[in-house]
Amino acid sequence: MAIEIKAPTFPESVADGTVATWHKKPGDAVKRDELIVDIETDKVVIEVLAEADGVLAEIVKNEGDTVLSNELLGTLSEGAAAPAPAAAAQAAAPAAAAPGVAGDEQILSPAARKLAEENGIDPNSIAGTGKGGRVTKEDVVAAVEAKKNAPAAAPVAKAAAPAAAPVFAAGDRVEKRVPMTRLRAKVAERLVDAQSSMAMLTTFNEVDMTEVMALRSKYKDLFEKSHNGVRLGFMSFFVKATTEALKRFPAVNASIDGSDIVYHGYSDIGVAVSSDRGLVVPVLRNAELMSLAEIEGGIATFGKKAKDGKLSIDDMTGGTFTITNGGTFGSMMSTPIVNPPQAAILGMHNILQRPMAINGQVVIRPMMYLALSYDHRLIDGKEAVTFLVTIKNLLEDPARLLLDI
Template sequence: MTIEVRVPTLGESVTEATVATWFKKPGDAVAVDEMLCELETDKVTVEVPSPSAGVMGEIVAAEGETVGVNALLATITAGEGTAPAPAPAAAPAPAAAPAASGGSVDVMVPTLGESVTEATVSTWFKQVGESVAQDEMLCELETDKVSVEVPAPAAGVLAEIVAPEGATVDASAKLAVISGAAAGATMAPAAVAAAPGTATTTGKDVANAPSAEKAMAEAGLSAGQVSGTGRDGRIMKEDVARAVATASAPAPAAAVPSPAAQAPRAPVAAQDEAREERVRMTRLRQTIAKRLKDAQNAAAILTTFNEVDMTEVMALRNEYKELFLKKHGVKLGFMSFFTKACCHALKEVPEVNAEIDGTDIVYKNFVHMGVAAGTPQGLVVPVIRDADAMSFADIEKAIAEKGKRARDGKLSMAEMQGGTFTISNGGVYGSLMSSPILNPPQSGILGMHKIQDRPMAINGEVKIRPMMYLALSYDHRIVDGKGAVTFLVRVKEALEDPRRLLMDL
């Protein structure tokens, strides 16, 4: 009987993937759930397991080919060669490996990213005694940047939870134990725990992901400068992005002081305390609090205000929004106009796009635009890299994709590092005016607010116009008042007459 191997569900809004690596070739014996190939999407890497034991037949989609969801990848002739395939040479069994059946597998903390040394166990999806399938999500970890889901390395029964909810674990800690797993399944943790970048020393030579090779070439990095987290130390696209971000990112902030080291809490009446609810701050919320307070302590923050008449932007948007959506597949919003206007103004006032490093001022000849986004977990600032070189459509697509990933808690650390300037839109929540706080080490942040009809004097007549207050908070240590006001005026001019953006005026 012939079994078809098809592309699995790739996730929300992901419709296609690239075949990165085949681990089997026609004629090889395969076991049930043994990994056959690896697919790459623009968001994640997906391993495709064998749906049946048998012999590998035809490979329909070759390496490097782009395939859609449910596309045919290969065929397997079932009922032949059903003996489990031997473990890959890249992961030899350790001396204390368990027996072939009824063994146990340790669930370890996965790779958390550069400069992240610990995480907090936020949620366990399984309880002790429950059966688990391979790659089924066991728990979720929370770092000061992102949430990390931990999949089961093997099928079996969850025998022990070593790190309960709320526990803080380091990057090499054991989280749980799965019993009743096959011995072959214990090879995966061994391979993951191996030193990064050792793919060339394993028994199986697996090439780096094609997208990773391209990204390394563009960034001028060699394979030795990137730590691979893929199968057998294979370098993935996100590994390259992490290496690039680490090279340009400032040193990580110091740990948040423990509650005991902070100011004591004011006395509370007993009858009131009984009606209170105490909830531990998430690591993300602790980091937000620490960074914002550091910004106030370190920078000389000053805010200047102006207002912009949104008539022309709204008219332009209403005129072209249907054509824009039809051609580019994304809605035309206000954020692309503000992003373009800020990039234009930053060229004229470069100190707003700079940062202080000791006694030096570092001017950025590019714009990596941070777009603040509110999520159920707290405020995050995904970065749109090289926004100054992007079109309106590219900016809108990037904002939509980053915003969704932020709300889903799927942003990587690399996607939130390296920003040079930030835009924060409090208007979506109804804010009429506010004074935003800098996102260090940046020297400027633009606050957008609610659009509200107000009476304005236009050529000696009172007319109702859609107005928005703008606020620029800046570091007065390197940005003078003249520069800050000039920046905000240029943003106002570009928005009130969008044609200036096309003419570079």
């Protein structure tokens, strides 16, 4: 019975996909729920699994082809068995073997077989000189000597392998051209669209991280024990402060849809995560209702899934506001680009010990620059600046988060 292998049903936000990798070729045996093919979209890589045991009969869409939702990729013959490799090898052996080449035990003496095994010699590669083509001990000894006298054969094969992946050495004028992934292409498209379709502006401020760092240092061990190994980081404080600020400034949490402004009564916070495939932005849904532990746990889960390439389309869909942390890579200052259709994005940066004038005294404080890029069509400058100052005040005095002031 033939089973159709189809592309998954893509959500409305994903128009199509590209066949990335076929993990099987026609004639290969397939187990139920075994990975057959990867479909790459502009958000994630989707794995297509086998629906039943059988053999891959046909590939309709080759690697690099564009596919739509539920489009036919290939067919699977349910219950069929792949040809046994041993049988194929036996069928090919009579034609390939030269007269006198011994492979069967009946024409290989026990002493010769033992000597061949000890020296890693394939008996099928030895031409027998004994009666009836039998491989004698002397034949094996000759093969061992021939192997010892030909040491240059192995290095030649090893030297040829790197040609498939050239190494760029100093002074080499070598170029390597690779196709852009759909994710990278889509990110590039969205970034250009955002800059050309928005009245984008960025405002900056700085936050004294003294209180947050002291709180984290004091309770991080107890926090980890109390929440099943979830570690207390800085990101949860920023997410919590952001959701509180979004309540006070709903326009920052809104989006433009045609000639309408859509105000969201919830805070779905996208957290930018770097992966091998590029920048991805999984979403913490209803972050305004989450505790610090739930936020940290969610971010840790997203990080692991991004590293393993297991983020789903649902993980990436939506979002009303985004936070990106370039400080993890040492960034001191940046102007993040808004992720449409959102209206704003918060950029975090690295923490540096800097001299600050406080109450007429110069003191050393751990300082972080913050950047808020926003769509000026929707958010006024005063509103954007006040929003960022609110986040600054909440972080410099974390008790405000508990007291709601």
